[in-house]
Amino acid sequence: MILKRLVLENFRQYYGVNSIHFAYGAEKNVTVIHGENGSGKTALLTALIWGFYGRELKLPNPDFIFNNKAVNKCSDNHTDLKAEVQIQFEHNGYSYELQRRLEAKYDYDQKSLTFPKNKVSNQKVELTKTNLNNKQTTKVRDISYEINRILPYKLHTFFFFDGERMDHLGKKEAYSEIRDSIKRMMGLELFDNSIDHLNKTIVKLRDEVSKNVEGELSQKYSRVNELEKAKSAKKEKLYELEAEVSAAKKELSSVEDALRDGAETRKYQINREKLLESISSTKQAFDKKMKELGFLLSRSGSLAFSSLAIKRFERIAQKDRSEEIEKLIHPDLIPSLLSREECICGHRIDEEAQRYLTATQQEVMELSETKNEVDQLLFQLSGWDVSRDNFYREIRRHLMERESMREKIRVYEEELREIEEHMKSNARNIEDSKQLIERESSIQKAIIETEAKIEHLKEALSEFKKEEEQLQKELGKLSKAEERQHKFQIALASANKIKETLTGLLKLRESQVRTELEEKIKTTYAKLLRKDYTISLTDHYELLVTDSQGKHVGLSQGESQITSLAFIGAIVDLTREYQVKEKGHALDEELKLGNIYPLVMDSPFGALDADHRSRVATNLPLLSEQVVVIVSTSQWRGEVESATQQRIGSAYRLVNHINDTSGERTEILEVY
Missing domain, CATH: 1.10.287 (Helix Hairpins)
Known part of the structure; x- marks a missing residue:
């Protein structure tokens, strides 16, 4: 979006009709508006916000919209009065003309102007758009939707902002605002909205399946x-x-x-930090020891209950062997006798004796096999006694080490409490x-x-x-x-698959955007800030600033403003790059994820020293197609004027007439 022209009529300090033409482009892209304090600089910024969104004014006396001098004149002349803001701007091949006004009617019975009670619902708004190619003009019906599609209200503070709130982006409460803003400006919200829509569709499909x-x-x-x-x-x-x-x-x-x-507290704090480190490392070791103990119990805990079972098996085995021991003979004896056909006593073995010996040989083989199996099992079980003893020793060792660590933690914590008491006492x-x-x-x-x-x-x-x-x-x-259920299930499966694909694309895209944005912020920050600080953007969209040793630093008001400016300037520059060319992603060109955004700044230099004023004034115009600077005359003179001189496309001065007997008014004079 590029601002072309702003027209004010009887709005706040601005009596009659006053207008500003904004500079834009690659070279002369800076518009400077300067004036003394109280001349209406903030009201000028507010006029843009009110013109676009029609919300209540964030100014002293927010209900006071009509110009005092105009009120007095219309009251004297018995005529109606209107306060109006007109904004001309371009966006994605269209030229827009926006008009928003409030009207006060003269009541002849009361002999005074009747002002609208509700300053929001009584507004009259018109918006037309003209195609820059075929010059066809249409009247926009859903004005709020069209404006929020171009520049959502939640994003307006990033592009129409004042110096007093520029440092808010480094605060905790701004993290979600930063995250949502990045998603909107980088096209990530498209994925979020699609996934949300799919979630709703999936729920409906599940409900339909449930009905059938x-x-x-x-x-x-x-x-x-x-x-x-x-x-x-x-x-x-x-x-x-x-x-x-x-x-x-x-x-x-x-x-x-x-x-x-x-x-x-210095001497105590150093010892205290060592104690905290010792407590932390000991607790980690304690947790590790508990995991080792749990693993040991899960792996070998059954050994604790094996003693009784082993003893019972030994008694059964001994009993079985004692009953059968007299029948056990060497398994090779009978085959030897049968081959010689002669008994060990010397008598010949007849056929009947041979049949008896053959049957006995089979019984001997079965008993021998059983005996070997029992002996082997007893041998294996005998090793369980050794394993069980080792298990108990390991358990006792782990428990002793655990108690030792517990005692260490207790001692450390007592020492820590003593140090903290000393610190409080000394302080x-x-x-x-x-x-x-x-x-x-x-x-x-x-x-x-x-x-x-x-x-x-x-x-x-x-x-x-x-x-x-x-x-x-x-x-x-x-x-x-049923067939109906089957169709719904197919649709449900497809919706789930699409959701998985979009979620994967979102993660990939978000990671890419965060990486590119962080690099852009670092580059911008290095140009704006004099100190050798490093800025980074975390996964939670926190802006973290660290010194050369990697320690978090507390920022002054001016440094906080520069941090916020670096973020805003970087994101504007990156969206501009997305708009002019495909930026590493196949979807960029088709989805038109990039955009052009203006930077309109009210008093951005108040908390900055001379060097930082010069740095900001020199580098911000390089990041956007359009920069509007609203400053006091004292802030403008010197470094800012010198740094932006080559970039200025238009300049205006606000002249406040406070001695006018019919009411205060501010006049916008073009000086360049």
Whole structure:
């Protein structure tokens, strides 16, 4: 979107008709508007926001929309009054003209103007669009939809922003705003919306399937829908908790740095950090030892109950052998006698004796085999006694080591409490240090509690996943009773497959966008900030700033503003690249994911020193096709004017007439 022209009529300080033509393009793309404090700079920014969205004004006296001088004049002349904002802009091959106005009618009975009570519902809005190729003009019916399609209301603070809130992007509460904004601007919301739509379709299809079947199948589909809702809620909660932990750890790091730097707490804090590290490592070793103990019990725990069974088997084996021992002879004896046909006593063996000996030989072989098996089993069981003794020794060793670690943790924690008491005692007369110590303890407790909640949520999600997988297997096995049900199941399977594909594409695309955006932010940040800080964008869309040692740093107001500007400038530059060419993804050109966005800034230099003013003023015009700078005259003179001189396409000065007897008014004068 490119802003072309803004026309104000009797809006706030602006009496009569005032207009601004905005510069844009590759070279002369900067519009400068400067004036003294109170001349209507913020009202000018607000006029753009009100013109596009018609929301309540975020200004002092938000109901005061009509210009005072115009009110007085119309009251004197007994005429009606209107306050109007007109915006001309271009977007994706169309030229738009937007008009939004409020009207006050003169009441001849009351002899005064009657102002609309509801400043939102009484607005009159018109929007026309003209195709730049064929010049065909149409009147837009759903104006709100069209405006939000071009520049969603939730994104307007990124492009129409004032210096007083530019530092908000580095704060915890802005993470979700940043995430949603990136998704919208980078085309990722298209995938999100498609997946959401598919989820709704899948739920409807499951309901339809449930209506056409009885009993078990219907119940299982209902349960799958319940799981989907529960998973979605827990995933959102998990994301929020992970962001809370990350923010808390950042704050904890800052508090620890402050304690380490404090003269009263430095010596204690260093020892305290060593103790905390020792406690953490010992607890990790303790957890590892518990896992080893659990593994040992699951692998060899049965040995503890084997003693009685082995003794009973030995008694049975001894009894069986004692009853049969007299029958056991060497298995080779009888075959030898039969081959010689002569007994060991010297008598000849007749046919009847041979038959008896052959039957006896078979019995001997069976008894011999049984004896060998019993002996072998007894030999194996005898090894269980050794294994059981080793098992008990290992258990005792693990338990002793566990208790030793538990005792270490107890001692460390006692020492830690003593140090913390010393810190509080030494800092008793220094309120800041005392508050830091108490705050640190509070943050640590909150982190522990939140991490426990995170683990609980992850376990619940894991259980949901197992149950869902099992349900899907069971559903696949159930027969399809009717043709209608069969068709719905085919549609349901297709919808699930498409959802899986889109989810995979979203992950791939989001990873690509986050990587490219982070590189763009780093490059922009290095140009805007004088210090050698590094900025990164986490998986949760946090903007993290670290020093050369990799430590988190606390930013001044000016540095926070620069951080926000780097983010906004980088994302505007990246969307512009997507708009002019395909950016590494086959879908970019077809889906038209890129876009052109303006940067309209009110007082962006107030908290910056001279060097940073020059850096920002020099580099921001390189990131967008259109930059509008609204500044006080004092901020404009000097570094900003010098840095942007070659880029200025148009310039205006706001002149405030406060001595006008008929009411205050501001005039917009073109100076370039």
